[in-house]
Amino acid sequence: MIKVKLIALTAMSFFFLMKKLLLSLLNDKSEMLKIKNLKKSFTNSKKEKFSIINIHEFSVNDCDQLAVSGESGSGKSTFLNLISGILRPDEGEILFGDTDIAKLPESRRDLFRARNIGYIFQTFNLLQAFTSLENVMLGMMFTGRTDKLRCIEALDKVGLSDRLNSKPSELSVGEQQRVAIARAIVNSPALLLADEPTANLDKKNSGIVIDLIKNLCHENKIILLLVSHEKEVVEEFKLQRYFSDINKSEVLQSN
Amino acid sequence: MNTLRIVYKNIKQRSLSSMLTILSVLLGVGLVTAILILKNESEEAFNQAATGYEIIVGPKGSSLQLTLSTVYQIGLPIQNMPIKVYDLLKNDKRVRLAIPYVFGDNYKNFRITGTVSELFSEFEYKKGIRYKIDEGSFFSNDFEAVIGKEVADKTGLKTGDTFSGSHGIESYEGASEHSEKKFKVTGILSRTFTPSDRIIFVSMNSVWELHNHENENNGSEDHHIISDSMKTISAVLLKLKSPVFFDLLRRQINENKYEGINAQAVLPLFEIKQLFDIIGNINSVILVIAYLVIFTAAVSILVSIYNSMNERMREIAIMRSLGARRFLIMKIIIFEGMFLSAAGALLGCIAGHAAVFFLQEKISGLSGIKISGFVFSMFEVYLITGTIILGIIVSIIPAVKAYRTDVSKNLNSGT
Ligand SMILES: Nc1ncnc2c1ncn2[C@@H]1O[C@H](COP(=O)(O)OP(=O)(O)O)[C@@H](O)[C@H]1O
Numbered sequence: 007m008i009k010v011k012l013i014a015l016t017a018m019s020f021f022f023l024m025k026k027l028l029l030s031l032l033n034d035k036s037e038m039l040k041i042k043n044l045k046k047s048f049t050n051s052k053k054e055k056f057s058i059i060n061i062h063e064f065s066v067n068d069c070d071q072l073a074v075s076g077e078s079g080s081g082k083s084t085f086l087n088l089i090s091g092i093l094r095p096d097e098g099e100i101l102f103g104d105t106d107i108a109k110l111p112e113s114r115r116d117l118f119r120a121r122n123i124g125y126i127f128q129t130f131n132l133l134q135a136f137t138s139l140e141n142v143m144l145g146m147m148f149t150g151r152t153d154k155l156r157c158i159e160a161l162d163k164v165g166l167s168d169r170l171n172s173k174p175s176e177l178s179v180g181e182q183q184r185v186a187i188a189r190a191i192v193n194s195p196a197l198l199l200a201d202e203p204t205a206n207l208d209k210k211n212s213g214i215v216i217d218l219i220k221n222l223c224h225e226n227k228i229i230l231l232l233v234s235h236e237k238e239v240v241e242e243f244k245l246q247r248y249f250s251d252i253n254k255s256e257v258l259q260s261n
Numbered sequence: 262m263n264t265l266r267i268v269y270k271n272i273k274q275r276s277l278s279s280m281l282t283i284l285s286v287l288l289g290v291g292l293v294t295a296i297l298i299l300k301n302e303s304e305e306a307f308n309q310a311a312t313g314y315e316i317i318v319g320p321k322g323s324s325l326q327l328t329l330s331t332v333y334q335i336g337l338p339i340q341n342m343p344i345k346v347y348d349l350l351k352n353d354k355r356v357r358l359a360i361p362y363v364f365g366d367n368y369k370n371f372r373i374t375g376t377v378s379e380l381f382s383e384f385e386y387k388k389g390i391r392y393k394i395d396e397g398s399f400f401s402n403d404f405e406a407v408i409g410k411e412v413a414d415k416t417g418l419k420t421g422d423t424f425s426g427s428h429g430i431e432s433y434e435g436a437s438e439h440s441e442k443k444f445k446v447t448g449i450l451s452r453t454f455t456p457s458d459r460i461i462f463v464s465m466n467s468v469w470e471l472h473n474h475e476n477e478n479n480g481s482e483d484h485h486i487i488s489d490s491m492k493t494i495s496a497v498l499l500k501l502k503s504p505v506f507f508d509l510l511r512r513q514i515n516e517n518k519y520e521g522i523n524a525q526a527v528l529p530l531f532e533i534k535q536l537f538d539i540i541g542n543i544n545s546v547i548l549v550i551a552y553l554v555i556f557t558a559a560v561s562i563l564v565s566i567y568n569s570m571n572e573r574m575r576e577i578a579i580m581r582s583l584g585a586r587r588f589l590i591m592k593i594i595i596f597e598g599m600f601l602s603a604a605g606a607l608l609g610c611i612a613g614h615a616a617v618f619f620l621q622e623k624i625s626g627l628s629g630i631k632i633s634g635f636v637f638s639m640f641e642v643y644l645i646t647g648t649i650i651l652g653i654i655v656s657i658i659p660a661v662k663a664y665r666t667d668v669s670k671n672l673n674s675g676t
C-alpha cells in the first residue's frame with residue numbers, strides 16, 4: 007500500500023518537473039525583474055514634496071542588456087537605488103522572480119543586494135584604504151562568503167591580475183572602474199546596475215569598460231541595466247530606452 | 262576580509278590622527294598607573310622599613326621629622342640629646358632592646374651613623390630577620406665601619422678600604438674632609454631592601470671623637486678624652502618586652518615624667534600612616550587630574566572619529582551599496598573607538614610601569630625605598646576595562662551618525 011503511494015508520488019513530481027522544464031524551454035525570456043506602479047517622492051529644502059519616480063510598468067528579461075538614456079536630474083540614479091533596495095519606494099512592487107524587495111525589511115534588502123545585485127557608479131567606487139583585491143573581497147564579504155581565488159579570477163577577467171595589491175590611488179580612473187566591475191560581478195549576481203559608468207573616462211577607456219561590462223554580463227548570464235545621459239554609450243547596446251518613456255513623473259526635468 | 266580588518270584599515274588610513282589619539286589615552290592611563298603604583302608600593306615599602314622599630318625616642322620636636330630622619334634618613338635630624346636617655350632606657354625593666362643612633366658626618370652623601378654592636382647581634386629589622394654580613398665582619402673597634410649594600414655598590418668601597426667623612430649630614434660643594442681621621446671598612450651588610458642599605462655604621466665613640474676633634478682644632482693634644490657633654494645621641498630605637506608597656510612608657514616620656522629627661526617617644530608606623538594620609542590627599546588631587554586626562558583623551562577619540570565621518574560618508578555608502586548592513590557600519594565605528602582606547606590603555610599601563618621602573622633609582626636615592634614597578638594590581642584591570650568602555654561609549658556618537666548615513670545621497674553626490 008505504502009509502495010503504491012510512493013510510486014504515485016514520484017511519478018507526479020516527475021511530471022511536474024517535466025512540465026516546468028518544458029514551459030521554461032518554450033518561454034525562455036521569462037521576466038526576471040518586473041516593476042509595477044512604482045512611486046517615489048522627495049522633499050526639497052523648502053519642505054515641499056515632489057514626485058521623482060512614477061513608473062507604471064517596467065520589466066527586464068533574463069540575459070537582457072538594457073541601456074537607458076535620460077537627462078541628468080531625471081531620476082535615473084534614484085531609479086537604480088530603488089531597484090537595488092537602497093531606497094524604499096513610497097508605493098509599488100519591485101519583483102525579482104517572486105521576491106518583492108519593496109516589501110522586505112531593510113536588513114533583508116541589504117542581504118538580497120549583496121547576493122543578487124552588482125552596482126557600478128560613475129566614480130569613486132573603491133575604498134581608498136584597500137587594495138584592488140581587498141576591494142573585490144569586500145564585495146563578497148557582505149554575502150557571508152569568502153573566496154579569495156574567485157576574487158583574483160574576477161580581477162583577471164578585467165585584465166588586472168597584475169594590479170592585485172595596488173591601492174586605488176595607484177590606479178588610473180579606467181583601471182579603478184575595472185576593479186569596480188570585477189567587484190560587481192564577483193558574486194555572480196542576477197543583475198548588474200551601472201550608473202553612468204563611463205562618465206569620467208576618455209573615449210578609449212570608455213570603450214574598454216563598456217565592452218568589458220557587456221562581455222562579462224553575457225558570459226555570466228547577468229542582466230545588465232545601464233543608465234547614462236551620454237548618447238554614444240547607450241548606442242552601443244541593442245536594447246535601448248528613453249528614461250522619459252519609462253518614468254512618467256511630472257517632475258520638471260532640468261536642462 | 263572581515264570586520265576587524267576593515268577597522269584596522271580605517272585606523273591605518275588615518276595613522277597620524279589615530280596615533281595622536283592613542284597617545285593621549287596612553288598619557289592619561291600611564292599617569293594614573295604610575296601614581297597608583299608609586300602610592301601603593303611606596304606605602305608598602307615605607308611600612309616595611311619601619312616594622313623593626315616599635316618606638317623611637319628622640320629629642321623634642323616634630324615627631325614626623327624624628328621618624329623620617331631616623332628610619333629613612335630623610336631630612337635633617339632634630340638636635341641631639343644626652344647619652345643618659347639611652348642608659349636609662351637600656352636599664353628599664355620594660356625594654357627588651359634599646360639601640361642608640363648618633364648621626365655624624367657623611368661619606369658621599371651616605372650618613373655615618375654611630376651605634377652599638379647589639380644592632381647586629383640582636384636587632385631584627387623585620388620580624389625574625391637580623392642584619393647579615395655579605396663579606397668581612399662587624400666592627401669591633403672605633404673607626405671601623407660596616408657599610409650597607411647600597412653604599413658599597415655606589416661608592417665602590419670594599420672591606421679593607423679606608424675613607425674619611427665630610428662635615429654634615431649631606432655633602433656640599435667645598436665641604437672639608439676629616440682627613441686626619443680615616444674609617445676602615447670591616448664589613449658589608451647583605452641587602453635588606455630598607456633604608457639601612459644606605460647607612461655607614463660605626464661605633465658611637467668614633468662619631469663623638471670626630472666632633473670632639475672638630476671642636477678643638479685649635480691645636481690641642483687631648484684628642485682622645487671625650488667629655489660627657491660631648492656624648493650625645495640622635496635617637497634610641499626601642500623594642501619592648503610586651504605591648505602592654507607601650508602606652509605608659511610613651512606617656513611618661515612625652516609628658517616629661519621619665520627620670521627628668523626631655524624627649525619624645527613616637528610610633529613610626531603611626532607617623533607613616535599619618536604621612537600617607539596627607540600624601541593620599543595630594544594623590545587624590547593628582548588622580549582627579551589624571552582621570553580628567555583620560556576623559557579628555559576619550560573626547561579626542563570622539564573628535565577624531567567624528568571628524569573623519571564626513572570624508573567617510575562616501576565609503577560608508579559604497580559599503581552599504583555592496584550589501585553591508587547599517588548595524589555592521591555602526592559596529593565598525595564602535596570597534597574603532599574600542600581599538601583606539603584599548604591600545605592607549607594597554608600601552609599606557611605599560612608606560613606607567615616603565616616610568617616607575619626608570620624612576621626607581623631616583624626614588625631609592627631620595628628615600629632608600631625600593632620600588633620595583635613590576636607589581637601589578639587588580640586596579641589596573643579595572644582601569645583598562647574602564648578606559649575601553651569609555652572609548653566604546655564615546656564612539657557611539659559617530660557610530661550613530663554612520664548608522665544614519667543617507668546612502669542614496671552619498672552615492673549620487675559623486676555623480
Ligand atoms: N535623497 C534625496 N533627497 C532629496 N532629493 C533627492 C534625493 N536624491 C535625489 N534627489 C533629487 O532627485 C532628483 C533626481 O536625482 P537623480 O536620481 O540623481 O537624477 P539623475 O541620476 O538622473 O541625474 C535631483 O533633483 C535630486 O536633487
Ligand SMILES: [Mg+2]
Nearest residue numbers: 082083673676
Ligand atoms: Mg545620476
